[in-house]
Each structure stands twice: as C-alpha cells, then as structure tokens.
Amino acid sequence: MGWVSRRRVLPALPALTLAVLLVPLGAGLIGTLGPAFGWMPGLAGAQPGLDAFRALLAWPGLPRAVTLSLSTGLAATALSLAIVALVTAAWGGTRVFAALRRLLSPLLSVPHAAAAFGLAFLIAPSGWLMRLASAWATGLERPPDVLIVQDPLGLTLIAGLVVKEVPFLLLMTIAALGQADATRAQTVAQTLGYGRTTGWLKAVFPRVYAQIRLPVYVVLAFSMTVVDVAIILGPNTPPTLSVQILRWMTDPDLSLRLQAAAGAVLQLALVLAALALWRLVEIATARLGRAWVLRGARARLGEPALRGLSVLPAGAAAATVLLGIAILALWSVAGLWSFPKALPDQLSLRSWMRHGPELAEIAARTVTIAGLATLASLILALGCLEAEHRDGLTLRRTGLWLLYLPLLIPQVAFLPGVQTAMLLLGLDGGLFAVTAAHVIFVFPYVFLSLGDPFRAWDTRYATIACTLGARANRVLWRVRLPMLLAPVLTASAVGVAVSVGQYLPTLLVGGGRVPTLTTEAVALASGGDRRAIGVFALAQTAAALVPFALALILPRLLYRNRRGLLHD
C-alpha cells in the first residue's frame, strides 16, 4: 500500500474511532433507558411508564446510597488530586520525587480489586497490622470487634480509591509536566523569590491542571460508580448506588431488572451533577487562585511543614499497596494462619499447585486480549492524533467529550444493553467480541494518556524535517514517534492495565465463556478464600506490571544519551 491509500484511510479514522466507541455505547444506553421506562421484551409484566422509578424511590436505602456515591467519589477525587499536586509541588525534580514516582507508577497497574483486598487484609481488625500489634504491643488474643472495613461512612472505601487514584493522577501529571514547561516556570518563580512549593502551585499547577482535567473527571466518575472496590471495602447497609444497581441487575426476580435500569439512569444523572459541581469549584478555585497569585506574597513559613506533610500520604499510598500485595503473596502460600499470629503457622505451595495449570491458560488469554485491545487502541489513537495534526480534524470540545463518554458513563448502566444488542446482531461473545468491548474502555485511556504529549510536541521539528525533504509519514515514523516513545509506551502500559482490570465487559460481553484473571479473581472474591484470591490477584498484578516495567526501562535504555526524550 502506498501513501495514497493511507491518505484516504487517515482522515476517516476519527469518524471510525467515534463509531467504534459510540455505537456500542448508544446501543447500550438504549438498552438501559428502555427497561428504565418499562420497555423490556421477553419480560412478562413489563409496562411502559414510570413504575421502575417509583419502585426505585420507594427503596428505603436510596438517600444513603446516593449520598455515599457522591461523598466517596468527591472525597476520593479531591484527596487524590490534593496529594498529587502537593507532592509534585513540594518535591518535583528532587530525588525523593523520582523515588516516589518509581514507587508509585508501577502501582497504577495493580488491579483495583487486588489493591482493595490488600488494604482490607492490612487494616481489618483481624488484619496484618493488628496481628503485628497483638504480637508485640496489645497482647490481644482475639481481633477487636470494631468496624473498620465496610464502615457506614465509606472512609475505608475512600482510602482504597485514593491509594489507586494517586498513582494514576501522578502519572498523568508527570506526563503533562513535560508539556507544561514546568522546569523553566519553576526556575523563574524561584528566581523571583518564591519558595519551591508556592512557586510551583502559582506558576505551574494551572498549566498542569488544564492538561489533567479530563483524567480528574474520569477519576471522579470512576470513584462514584466503581463496583468491585465498593463491594470489598464499602459499606453494605446500604451499599453505594452502583453496587445496589448490580445487585438488582443480578437478582433472580427479573422485574428488578427494570428498577436496576432506573437506578442506572439516576447514577448517570448523579455523575453528571457531580461533574458540574466539580466544574463550578474549578472556576471558583481559579478566581481565588488568581487573586492569590496576584497578591505576590512570598512568605515561606509553611513550606517545610507542607513538604513534610505532602510526602506522608503519597508514601503511605505506595506503602499500603506494596504491603497489601506482599500480604496477598503471603496468603497465597499460607497453610493455617490463625489470629493473632503475624506469620502463617506453615507455608504450603498447595494453592499454587491447585490453580497452576488453570492459571497459565487464563493468564495467556488475559494477556492476548489486553495486547490486542491495546494495539487496536494505539493505532486508532495515533491515527486520530495524526489526522488532527495533518488535516486539522480536531476532536476538541464536543468531539473530545464524546471520546470520554465510555469512562464517564457508569459501566453498569450500559453494558447489559450492549449484551442484548450483540445478541440481536448475532455476534458471538468470543475472544474477539471481548477484545472489541475492551477497546471501548482502553482507547480513551490510551488517547487520554497520549493526546496531550502528542499535541504538545513542538511542530517546528516537523517543519524542519519537511524542509529537509521528508513527507508527512516519514516525519511521523522517523521524528515524531521516536521522540514520543516514552509517552507511547506509557499509554500502552496504561492500556494493558486497563484491559487486564476489566470485569463487567469481560463477563457480560463474553457471556462468561471468556474467563480472564479478573473475572476469576472476582468470582473467587465472593467466596473469600484468601489463598486463592492471593494467587489470582498476584497473577493479575503481574500481567499488568510487566508492561509498566518496560515503559519505564525501554526509553532509558534507548535514550541513555538523550535526556530530553525521557519526558521526566
């Protein structure tokens, strides 16, 4: 194929991409809206009307479930953003920051469910921390009867979300830093007499935030609607709204399917309201922030305290996930391990032996799906960005928002509708269908991760290359992509991690016939066998971790002598 045919393909890519994402999404939403308003073929007794919403409003747990969804989502997002902003402000560019980043980035790949289990195994009254304390300090023989995990306020759920969202936002921030001209702005601010933290917050943060705004929105929408983490760490009397929707969706009483659909519509409205609220707070913060910047105060009083305080939560997030994984690993090889012993009575490879052969097959399938979904997403994302660059086919504003719809709309709201639509079209729920479904969720993350660095690339390099006689394709392959290797690899690693962690799409689109490490781990989670959970959560973590290691190591190997290309 010559470049002529490629030139025809490229301009069509943005439209094709939108179709890949939005057709299933639209079909799924119709499949949700229909039942919410009483339309559901195949269900006896379904009548068009508002009965489902009336039933939803009659559920006594609704006010608390709605409050929980909002409070945990907003708190987790605000905390994660504050931690990331402060730690980057106070420590950006230092050795501590580099160490923290090396510690936190791989943690992004740790599946949410695994991190949540790790946290629960650590801080529960019978968890490892209490065991440790009992052995040396408290002398307790039995775990204290206190409610830590699954507390009614959702504090543990917030903590579980924060430890996972801090690495995500930090990675997004670091990717944005290179494009925000942070180092020079920081230097200028410090030359003008500002302290490191204050200077960064005043001069760099506004630019960085503009680039990480959509990731922040995604964190908000995700935190409000997450199911697996909320099942493990969140309250149950009542649960968050999304968990309750899933319960109705999976209740044997089929008429509850309508109530679930109405709940999904409400959940969608809640997410939109929370995003609007967040936007208002953004505007208010920008006003206040501008006044603060203009005042020009250079007081350095709070600086050392701020530096100390900012590193603690970030370090704690990293330590929590790492320790949690270590405890999962320990459980995977534990024999009997009774309270209050800090270590198992005996070690045994029995759990690994039992699951080994099955594990290998499932891991191979997981990696295949993740690789294919990421590759497809990467091709689409690079194609869209290049089309934008060459032909001015920008996806900004409304178009860009459409791309992120799959991340902003609760999965639990549209996936059952997708399942029905696939059946109507006669598509089998095989490996290919699951991969295609994963692309819906993987692509936005890949695009999100890649878009800003790609656009912020200095196009004068292209101009120079063109004046040297290179055509557009050559510029792309020989100049732009090599210079953007670090962000491309990061985006791929994010894509694989996202794919590996998908539960609902795999289960619903695959019809349960395409088991992956995640569906297996979540199925085991309902059984609470910590040894089996340990085995599968570790395997799942490894499947997502290896690409991250490569994304960190490869640019360092290839660009040992080109510091500017490392996107540090």
Added chain:
Amino acid sequence: MTRLATLGLAALLPLAATAQTDPADWDAVLEAADGQTVYWNAWGGSTTTNAFIAWVGDRVAEEYGVTLEHVKLSETADAVSRVLSEKAAGEDDDGAIDLIWINGKNFAAMKENDLLFGPFAESLPNWALVDQTKPVSVDFTIPTDGYESPWAAAQVVFMYDTADLAEPLPDMAAILDWAQANPGRFTYPQPPDFLGSTFLKQALYGVIDNPDVLLEPVNDADYDAVTAPLWDYIDALTPHLWREGRAYPQTGPRQIQLMADDEIDLAISFSPGEASTAIANFQLPDTVRTFVPEGGSIGNASFVAIPYNSGSKEGAMVVADFLLSPEAQARALDPQNLGYGTVLNVSALPAEERALFENIDLGIATLGPDELGPALPEPHPSWMARIEEDWVARYGVAAD
C-alpha cells in the same frame, strides 16, 4: 462460518434446528452428546467446588466425549439474566449456557418465565438410584416437574469453635442467650445472600408454633402475625452480633474466613461436611465442630437445569446423569473433595457401589446421618422474598 451454515440450515428446515433428541431415547442422547461442548454455569466462589467440576469434566470427556467448560459465576442470577437477555434478543437455538447449578428462587424465576428445557430429569438412567424421600422433586415447595435434576443434598448445621464455645447450643433461644453473653462473636451472611436468608428461615422455624403455614404461599393477613416473633428475635439478637449488626459478611465463605480469624465463634452452614472440608484445607482450625438445633434443620437439594435455548442439551443431560452416578456422588460426599450430601438411596445400591460410600471418612466435624436429625422443608419462595425484603428495610439500610 459454522454460524452462517446453521442459520442457512435453519432457514431451510425451521423444525430441524429446534428439534432435540427425546430424553427417553437415551442411546440417541449419548450419540448426540458425543463431541458436544457443555458450558456449565456454576457459582465459582469455592475452590473445592471448582476442583470437583473440573474432575467431572475429565470424566465425562473420557466416558462420553463431552467437553465440559465451567463458567464461574459470582451470582447464579447472572446466568438467569443471561438467558433472559438471549430470549429478549431472539437467540433461541444456541445460547451461551447449557447447564446451570440452580435451586430455589432462581429455578422458580426461570420456570415461571419458560426459560428451561424439559421435562428431562426423570428420563435420566440414574434417576432410578435417587432417594425419593429426599427433597428431590420439590424445590422450595415448587414442583420440579422434571425441569431440573438433583445432584447434592444439603442441610443446615451450625459450626462452632470448641476453643471458645464448649457445648452445642440446643435451640434458637440458647443461641440468643449465648450471643447476649458473648457480644460480637456471632453473625450471619447478609440477606438476601441465600445462606443469610436461610438463617432467618431457620430462626423462623425455631420461634413459630405452627410451621405448616410456611409451606403455603404467603398472604398478607398471615405474614405479620407469623413473622412477629421472628422480628422480636432478630431485634434482640442484632445489637449483640459481630460489629453490632452494622456490617455483615457478604457470603458464607467470608463468614468462614471470619471464623478462621477468630472474629466469630458460631456460624451457619448449609453443608454438613463444609466444616470438615474447610479444616482439611486450612480454612478453619481443627477445633471447629457442628451441631443441628433440636427439632431439625432446613434441608434442600442442589439441582442442575438446562436453558430452553441450549445448543448442547444432550451433552448437558449426560452431565446431569453423570452427576447422579455413584462414582460422582461418592466423590462429592468425601470431605477431601467436597463434603456434599448424596441424593442417592445408598442402602439400595449394589454392594460394590455401596462400598464407595461406606469407605469415606466423613471428617472430624461432620455429623453422621443419624445425628443430623430431621430435614425441615424449605418454606414457599414467597416467604423468603417477603422476609428478605423486610430484613433489608429493618436492618439492611439503617446503618449509622
């Protein structure tokens, strides 16, 4: 490609595509089953059941050429909703599910919505071995009518840790007294988890005068009066539960983990052999034993059913029949494997097959058949639905 071919044939011969082998013609069933793949949707939350199903897969592949794939569910209801979506979408010939581990309200929902294939159960060759005195033809008072085939019998027992609780507790009142004296040491899975709901039903049996009313569909006049003593009981119990009833374990196995962590000393189980199996797998300390309350405990059976749109009905019937074989039943009974009760009439088996059962060491925590006491019938599903709903409104959304 296969799919296109199937569609083409279906267009030419609309009847041929939907006709199936008559279950009564077992040789024809065996012939059609050879080479089929059966997707068995079964709860995947227990490693021991998963291993058992894998073994069944090996055996039916050897004997009958049937490939068995275990689709691990976290909720059996997922499978019900899958079949429902398929019906809504007109996928009537080759759905994703060929066999479902099912009972109670899931079965009632599927049967009521015409989502099941049958009747087939009484045509299985091994049906003749089944003990008809066990609850094998009625599932939560709903007649099975041959639309599901039993494969395991279950009965409620309480597990207790003798390290903390020396003697069995004779009845529900004793459980309440003990819980009041030992706050925070007892809990049950959160209804509507089936085991938690079972605890409520068991408690109901323990506090009402005339249990016969439970076998009829619930009606409003009865409901309040009949359940009043139950709610008095639960009101008295709740403040003394683990975490003061502000949180509950979500499933039975989670409850076992609490016991292993010494957070609780008493827990309900729906499998007399579960404690022994858990001890063998290091999931419980070897000080755990079981008891049944005086007057008996609720018993039921686990079944397998075939969705109306399975494309491998013959293979699914072969698996259902194999599950009833003495070989499979004896393996399931062994606590080293599963610890599930058999649905067969063991004493009527030929000596050689009877020996399979008699040689099994039931394990230190398992009660013998004579110690289990009478099995009480499951109440009509409408009772369970109302009680669950009421429980959720009273205790399930009121946390603070």
